Amino acid sequence: MMARGARQTPPLHIRLAHSVAYWLMKSEPGECSIDDLVRLGQVPWVGVRNYQSRNFMRDEMRIGDGVLFYHSSCPEPGVAGLAEVSSAAYADATQFDRQSPYFDAKSSPDAPRWQHVDVRLVEKTELLSLAAMRERPELATMRVLQRGNRLSITPVTPAQWRAVKALLARAR
């Protein structure tokens, strides 16, 4: 379901069959940190309860897509590692779990409202802090840096991806 008043817009570009797309995915380290991902190798990206973010996972992500693993709502927000999409989207089990903070009484197993992908670690990196990102003109267009942005999953352009990788390489 789209937000009321939102227009159905066609994709901005046609995704080539074997092309890779890039994403930034926010996680609160208290919930799942980069060290948790290092330990587990892969995590189900459960708990997203926003339609736009869900749609990115459900409709646009492909296995192998690049992910900037971003720590949010913490003392030092920023990109903490690189990861990749490692599954197609599937139903989020937490929406049916009454004990879960992500329980959604309005969702039913016949028509699961929330879906998610799995995300696999590529590497933990030096933290590229939000403050450092804001200083870089080549990152100025990143969605995560835009005023008022609250989306937990945002697309990253190939140029932005390369720029982040270059900064991480330099920090090494």
Place this chain on the structure above:
DNA sequence: GCCAACGTTGGC
């Protein structure tokens, strides 16, 4: 803890 920004809900 504050608060701006934005999404969602629900009365009408």
Place this chain on the structure above:
DNA sequence: GCCAACGTTGGC
């Protein structure tokens, strides 16, 4: 279908 009220996000 409008829109005010409310809840959440997340940086600071």
